[in-house]
Amino acid sequence: MRNMVMGCAVVAMVALSGRSEARPPLHKIIAAQRPELFKSQLGLASWYGKECAGNYTSSGQRFNMNALTCAHPTLPMGTKVCITNLQNSRSVVLTVNDRGPGIPNRIVDVSRLAAKRLGFLAAGRTRVRLQVVGWPIHSAQAANVAPLAAARQERF
Numbered sequence: 001m002r003n004m005v006m007g008c009a010v011v012a013m014v015a016l017s018g019r020s021e022a023r024p025p026l027h028k029i030i031a032a033q034r035p036e037l038f039k040s041q042l043g044l045a046s047w048y049g050k051e052c053a054g055n056y057t058s059s060g061q062r063f064n065m066n067a068l069t070c071a072h073p074t075l076p077m078g079t080k081v082c083i084t085n086l087q088n089s090r091s092v093v094l095t096v097n098d099r100g101p102g103i104p105n106r107i108v109d110v111s112r113l114a115a116k117r118l119g120f121l122a123a124g125r126t127r128v129r130l131q132v133v134g135w136p137i138h139s140a141q142a143a144n145v146a147p148l149a150a151a152r153q154e155r156f
Contacts (some may be wrong), residue, residue, distance in 0.1 A: 004097075015027075016049040018043065029119055034071075040129050040130060040131040041107050041108075041129070041130040042086075042107075042127070042128070042129050042130075043105070043106065043107035043108075043127070043128065044105055044106045044125050044126070044127060044128070045083065045103060045106065045107065045108045045109070045110055045120075045125060045126055045127075045128040045130075046106055046109055046124060047101065047109065047110045047111065047112055047114065047115030047120070047121070047124070047125075048065075048071075048100075048109050048110075048111070048112075049065035049111065049112035049115075049134060050065060050112075052065070054063050056130065057069075057071075057097050057098035058071075058077065058097070058098045058099040059078070059097040059098065061097055062112075063098065064111070065111050065112040065113065066111070066112065066113045066114060067113065068092060068093070068094050068095065068109065068111065068114055068117075069094055069095050069096070069097045069098070069109075069110075069111045069114070070083065070094040070095070070096055070097075070098070070108050070109060070110045070114065071096070071097075071098035071099055071100030071101060071106050071108065071109040072096045072098075072099070072100070072107070073099060073100065073101075073107075075096045075132070076096070076134030076135070076136055077096055077097060077136065078095060078097070079095070079096045079132060079134065079135055079136055080094070080095055080096075080132070080133045080134035080135075080155055081093070081094055081095075081096060081108075081119065081130050081131065081132055081133065082094075082130075082131045082132075082133045083108065083114065083127055083128050083129070083130055084128060084129045084131075085118040085119055085120060085126050086126070086127040086128060086129060087119070087120070087126055087127065088118075088119050088133040090117065090118050090119050091118075092114050092117045092118055093133060094110060094111075094114055106125070107128070107130060108128065108130055125131075130135075
């Protein structure tokens with residue numbers, strides 16, 4: 001009898017408890033990945049090359065000075081950014097794979113190839129505009145978005 005009362009109490013508590021979700025709502029995940037929410041940055045860019053070639057970047061990849069990559073202090077690894085040289089209007093899309101720059105008043109370090117395409121290889125630095133054009137989809141987020149989207153569609 002005592003076990004039956006305890007069992008009923010547990011069932012009642014579970015039935016009356018609120019629904020919980022360990023994951024954040026779908027709209028917040030999507031909203032956090034919208035490029036419009038990241039305003040463009042204006043500032044100085046510099047480049048790095050031979051002195052870092054072969055070293056590991058913050059993303060765990062080896063640095064390749066002939067790849068279209070860059071270092072940014074806060075953007076997530078894998079973010080695609082469009083860098084525009086304000087001196088000559090040349091643009092290039094790069095992938096963030098490192099942290100930096102380590103020099104104050106600079107917003108981004110680009111690879112040697114990117115500096116060449118942007119036209120400031122000889123100068124060493126230039127004024128640029130940085131705009132996010134693509135956010136990375138991490139495996140944990142990708143795994144969470146699909147079940148959440150399906151669950152939300154079932155409710156409506």
